[in-house]
Amino acid sequence: MNGLELTVVGAGTILPNPGLAPACHLLRVGDATYIFDLGPGSLQRLAASGVDYKSIDLLFISHLHPDHVLDIVTLLQANNATPGWERTRPLRLVGCYGLESFVERLLTVFRDAVPESYLLEFVELAVGRHQIEGVLVEVALTGHTSNSLAFRLETAAGIFVYGGDAADIPAMVDIARGADLFLCECSFLAPFETDDHLTALSAARIAQSAGVRHLILTHTYPDTDHALAAAQAATEFKGRLTLAIDGTVVTC
Ligand SMILES: [Zn+2]
Ligand SMILES: [Zn+2]
Structure with a gap:
């Protein structure tokens, strides 16, 4: 594979909805694999997408809401509890401010998940550009919570933004500028708008202003009808548009 391949592992939110599981997204670039968020049930669904949990060395975490983080504990416990296998490679969690203390607090409750044979590393990213394991990663605050992040990966195969x-x-337009793939939340439909989430219309306006090639809408609430969301988004965004469900794969 020469380009970018995005698998939407979980296209939903914290609300139960068959076919739209909590947030998890998998990007493959050549031999490299990047996972963004790990909502409840993600480890199971990643296995269905061909990702062995034992191979996960790097996780990107956008923010600390349960629909984006609960399977961190699952992964850490699985790393300790696999018969005949001992994890020795470090596991690196890269994300928002507060990530380390948040996970450390979880581990005071889930003692069986405390790493036994390997190092758990944290990288909390400031707004700006960083080199993470050879790839240029830019982050921006998204305004969803005080520390919520968006990630922009600039690779030889193309630009991916989550x-x-x-x-x-406005920071969302800047972080998405010229993206080949822009994976963007679309919690609700117009005219139901909130201060801390995007709608199909606002996501589409951001993507159009940013000159995005392919907009993939994810994180839809159960009442957010996909056909209506696509119709609303198409009034503002003129590029390629995909409404994601669990298992959606797009490439560029
Ligand atoms: Zn969420
Ligand atoms: Zn959230």
Whole structure:
């Protein structure tokens, strides 16, 4: 594979909805694999997408809401509890401010998940550009919570942007500029708007202003009808548009 391949592992939210599981997204670039968020049930669904949990060395975490983080504990316990296998490679969690203390607090409750044979590393990213294991990663605050991040990966195969959960703010246009794939939340439909999430319309306006090639809408609430969301988004966004469900794969 020469380009980018995005698998939407979980296209939903915290609300139960068959076919739209909590947030998890998998990007493959050549031999490299990047996972963005790990909502409840993600480890199971990643296995269905061909990702062995034992091979996960790097996780990107956008923010600390349960629909984006609960399977971190599952992964850490699985790393300790696999018969005949001992994890020795470090596991690196890269994400928003507060990530380390958040996970450390979880581990005071889930003692069986405390790493036994390997190092758990944290990298909390400031707004700006960073080199993470050889790839250029830019992050921006999204306005969803005080520390919620969007991630922009600039690779030789193309530009991928994951907006996390986001508010309709100018920083979202900047982080998505010229993206080949822009994976963006679309919690609701117009005219139901909130200060801390995007709608099909606001996501589409951001993507159009940013000159995005392919907009993939994810994180839809159960009442957010996909056909209506696509119709609303198409009034503002003129590029390629995909409404994601669990298992959606797009490439560029
Ligand atoms: Zn969410
Ligand atoms: Zn959230």
